[in-house]
Amino acid sequence: xxxxxxxxxxxxxxxxxxxxxxxxxxxxxIRLSGLGWGAKRIAAELGCSPATVRRYVAAGGWGxxxxxxxPGALGGHAAWLAERFxxxxxxxxxxxxxxxxxxxxxxxxxxxxxxxxxxxxxxxxEARATIRFETPPGRQLxxxxxxxxxxxxxxxxxxxxxxxxxxxxxxxxxxxFQHERQSAWFDGLEGAFR
Numbered sequence: 347x348x349x350x351x352x353x354x355x356x357x358x359x360x361x362x363x364x365x366x367x368x369x370x371x372x373x374x375x376i377r378l379s380g381l382g383w384g385a386k387r388i389a390a391e392l393g394c395s396p397a398t399v400r401r402y403v404a405a406g407g408w409g410x411x412x413x414x415x416x417p418g419a420l421g422g423h424a425a426w427l428a429e430r431f432x433x434x435x436x437x438x439x440x441x442x443x444x445x446x447x448x449x450x451x452x453x454x455x456x457x458x459x460x461x462x463x464x465x466x467x468x469x470x471x472e473a474r475a476t477i478r479f480e481t482p483p484g485r486q487l488x489x490x491x492x493x494x495x496x497x498x499x500x501x502x503x504x505x506x507x508x509x510x511x512x513x514x515x516x517x518x519x520x521x522x523f524q525h526e527r528q529s530a531w532f533d534g535l536e537g538a539f540r
Contacts, residue, residue: 367394372408379403419453420445420461427458431465438462486513489535491526508534 367375371392378388385396385403392399402408420427426449427441434440442458445451459466492507506526510519519538523530 367392367398367402367408369408372402375399375402376407418461419451419457423449423451424461427461428465431462432469436466436469438466481513483514487511487538488513489531489538491530493526506530508537510534510538 371394374392375388378391379385379399383391385399388399389396423445430441430444431438434444438458439455441462442453442455445453445458487510489508489510492509494505494507495502496505497503506523508521508523508530511517521534521537523534
């Protein structure tokens with residue numbers, strides 16, 4: 347082809363992007379049509395279909411490709427996706443598994459990743475905005491209790507976890523208790539100091 351236009355067959359085989367052409371090619375279509383060339387002749391010259399030529403000539407020039415709006419498999423689930431994505435700390439694969447298990451929607455991991463791209467940016471921005479509080483060695487110990495259910499001999503049992511974390515090294519100490527009373531706090535602290 348002349349004029350520096352690329353051969354569409356060399357660019358991914360066949361017509362680019364279902365008829366999407368470069369602006370200079372569309373300008374050439376408009377000029378040739380103005381000279382009286384037919385759609386078939388222009389299409390043969392530029393290596394595209396006559397329907398593509400007719401579409402651009404009717405539009406009067408090049409415009410960005412607009413994908414037809416169609417509801418995706420995840421349409422209407424934006425709030426659910428946002429909540430799950432945050433709950434699972436940005437793990438799109440776990441969100442995909444929850445979709446299949448809870449909502450009966452089986453989609454690819456890539457589909458979920460595309461749906462949460464803005465949420466992932468938000469999480470990354472929040473992580474960068476968080477400033478770690480630094481302390482010198484031996485100056486701070488953070489303590490708290492957490493609660494979870496664990497299977498013990500086939501029965502679900504509520505367990506309270508005492509967790510102590512050194513501020514400087516982030517080294518943790520954890521111990522399970524059956525309750526969260528003062529005696530558990532004291533036993534947990536003694537264990538952490540030991």
